[in-house]
Amino acid sequence: MAPRISFEFFPPKTLDASFRLWETVRMLAPLEPGFCSVTYGAGGTTRQLTHEAVTTIGRNFGLNVAAHLTCVDATRTETLEIANTYADAGVTEIVALRGDAPKGVERFTPHPEGFADSVELVKALAATGRFQIRVGAYPEPHPEAGHPGADVEWLKRKIDAGANSAITQFFFEADTFLRFRDACAKAGITAPILPGILPIENFEGVRRFALRCGQTVPDWLSARFESTEKDRHEALAIRLCYELCTRLVDEGVEDLHFYTLNRPHLSRDVCLALGLRSTNERDVA
Structure with a gap:
């Protein structure tokens, strides 16, 4: 049976980026x-764009959209006003995150009148009774x-505060997620944990990004891309992502969350390979 899927997009900052987002969707x-999520820029820089x-x-494509919401650079009142604006517009899912520090700032520092962390944000959102709340999770150690x-432990605090499910940071080996899933189950976490999947469109770019996030890039993965001709990288990326997803599904994973980076082709091709069917006949021709 094919897994359930969801996608992450990010809001556009330019006209060209807008065209790319709408083409991606x-x-x-x-x-x-099942849903798609839209990210929030570091420091809340894309708040209005998000x-x-x-x-x-939601309006033009009829999708269930989850809005990212962070604790960065806003008071509690401002943050909850943003959340309620979403609810009033019919958006009932929130991805609640602490958020990254603004550019040029080394570490996250709470606003004097803001939420100190994601647990506080989740608790406040849950108290409104207006949202399904998703949170982040880290199969490999968070840099902090x-x-x-x-x-x-931190994920359990967020679930106990009222989160309904979690979406993980991306990873490159199925065992990374499976070990984390087992540790969460042992800790008493019963909420769904969706693995975050990142199809590798540009290996060097993904490697740099992974290292900044503290994610392990396996030697075997580097070797596969380095030994493959560049014009074959796309086919390799699809195959490796398909193999990762297949292993997860074989281990009982029912949901996969794809980080699209607003570049949809690899995510689409992997989903089709996994047995999902598109309602657009041109995608399966």
Whole structure:
């Protein structure tokens, strides 16, 4: 049986980026994702753009859209006002995150009148009774994790505060997620944990990004791309992502969340390979 899927998009900052977002949504919407999420820029820099993208996608494509919401650079009142604006527009899912520090700032510092962390944000959103709340999870240690197991403990706090499910950071080996899933189950976490899947469109770019995020890039993965001709990288990326997803599904994973980076072709092709069907006949011709 094919897995359930969801997609992440990010809001456009330019006209060209707007065209790319709408083309991405147009291409992936026929796969009928359970939901799609729209990110928030570091420091809340795309707050208004996120709102516009969320409402437009929901209105024009009929998708269930989850809006990212962070604790960065806003008071509690401002943050909850943004959340309620989403609810008033019919958006009932929030991806609640602490958020990254603004550009040029080394570490996250709470606004004096804002939420100190994602647990506080989740608790406040849950108290409104207006949202399904998703949170982030880290199969590999978060750069700020204080000790082994801290990421599992922190996720449990967010679930206990009222989160309904979690979406993980991307990873490159199925065992990374499976070990984390087992540790979460042992800690008493029963909420769904969706693995975050990143199809590798540009290996060097993904490697740099992964290292900044503290994610392990396996030697075997580097070797595969380095030994493959560049004109074959796309086919290799599809195959490796398909193999990763297949292993997860074989281990009982029912949901996959794709980080599209607003470049839809690889995500679409992997989903089709996994047995999903597109309502757009041109995608399966």
